[in-house]
Amino acid sequence: MFSRQPHDKRRLSVMVSLLLLLTIIVSACGATNSNSSENSSTLPPSASASVAPSEETGQASPDTAKFKTVSTVNGDIEIPVHPKRIVAEEYLGSLIVLNVIPIGAPGLTLQNYYYKEALTGVADTGVYGKPSAESILALNPDLIITANGDSYELLSKIAPTLVIPYGNLKNAHEELTYFGSLLGKEEEAKTWLVEFDSRIAAAKAKVDAAIPADASFSIMEDGGKTTWAYGDNFGRGGQPIYQALGRKPPSGVAEEIMTKQWAEISPELLDKYSGDYIVITSNN
Numbered sequence: 530m531f532s533r534q535p536h537d538k539r540r541l542s543v544m545v546s547l548l549l550l551l552t553i554i555v556s557a558c559g560a561t562n563s564n565s566s567e568n569s570s571t572l573p574p575s576a577s578a579s580v581a582p583s584e585e586t587g588q589a590s591p592d593t594a595k596f597k598t599v600s601t602v603n604g605d606i607e608i609p610v611h612p613k614r615i616v617a618e619e620y621l622g623s624l625i626v627l628n629v630i631p632i633g634a635p636g637l638t639l640q641n642y643y644y645k646e647a648l649t650g651v652a653d654t655g656v657y658g659k660p661s662a663e664s665i666l667a668l669n670p671d672l673i674i675t676a677n678g679d680s681y682e683l684l685s686k687i688a689p690t691l692v693i694p695y696g697n698l699k700n701a702h703e704e705l706t707y708f709g710s711l712l713g714k715e716e717e718a719k720t721w722l723v724e725f726d727s728r729i730a731a732a733k734a735k736v737d738a739a740i741p742a743d744a745s746f747s748i749m750e751d752g753g754k755t756t757w758a759y760g761d762n763f764g765r766g767g768q769p770i771y772q773a774l775g776r777k778p779p780s781g782v783a784e785e786i787m788t789k790q791w792a793e794i795s796p797e798l799l800d801k802y803s804g805d806y807i808v809i810t811s812n813n
Contacts, residue, residue: 599711601692603681608689611713612672616654616665616688619676619695623705626721627714633668635660660684696762696790700772701725729773736774745804746776749794751811758782758802760790766808779804 596607616633617624624631625647635657639648652668655661662683665673670688675681676695684690691711698704702722709718748759748766760778761771770776771787778786782802785792794802 606689609671614670615672616670617674623708745779747804747807749809756794758792760786763790765810
């Protein structure tokens with residue numbers, strides 16, 4: 530299954546070790562910078578958090594503070610220190626890992642093979658990227674988490690809305706460390722990441738033993754009428770394949786793919802973007 534023959538373009542929809550990685554990568558997201566610090570001040574500027582004084586006591590005590598201030602792309606916002614009713618359009622993997630189950634999420638996410646069991650009973654908040662204000666309002670959330678800045682004006686009228694643009698958190702370590710800090714789950718995040726690194730190392734050893742180190746990989750999506758190729762920070766397995774496994778895209782398109790993170794491919798260019806191994810997803 531893993532042996533490579535010269536010039537053979539392998540289309541692999543499932544590979545055992547890659548599937549393992551896809552199930553344990555919490556994010557569909559990741560470039561090359563890494564940040565596993567526990568201190569929120571070392572997180573990306575758009576994602577750093579600081580505790581503000583409690584409205585009741587005027588003291589910035591971890592035990593008494595009810596709200597904290599988070600610096601975001603939309604400026605500083607106040608969120609509950611311990612939110613209980615989260616609506617999340619993105620970053621569900623990290624929330625599940627931290628055992629912070631939202632009360633609402635997009636229907637597409639609720640159908641995700643890897644998430645659906647953990648999200649049983651979670652309310653459908655509408656189409657991914659186009660949330661239903663009525664559905665979310667009915668849930669009475671105390672925090673909304675999204676990657677879609679276009680929805681901010683609408684959602685921020687319902688509850689404090691934290692916009693973390695897709696790609697700002699570069700890898701599993703950075704993402705989980707951020708949410709651990711945000712939600713007071715630092716130790717849980719640290720513990721999970723230690724196990725994560727161990728599992729990644731074991732999976733990588735299996736792949737390295739079966740596939741030549743110089744074999745190129747492509748991550749593609751079949752859209753029916755068109756085909757896309759993706760980099761290491763645009764979902765579809767980019768983090769596990771390019772980051773965790775350390776594999777590379779075809780040399781002729783590597784810089785483009787890793788910089789832009791995606792490319793729409795015409796049929797005549799398909800061979801140029803095709804690596805020795807192709808991991809492909811399909812919406813059809």
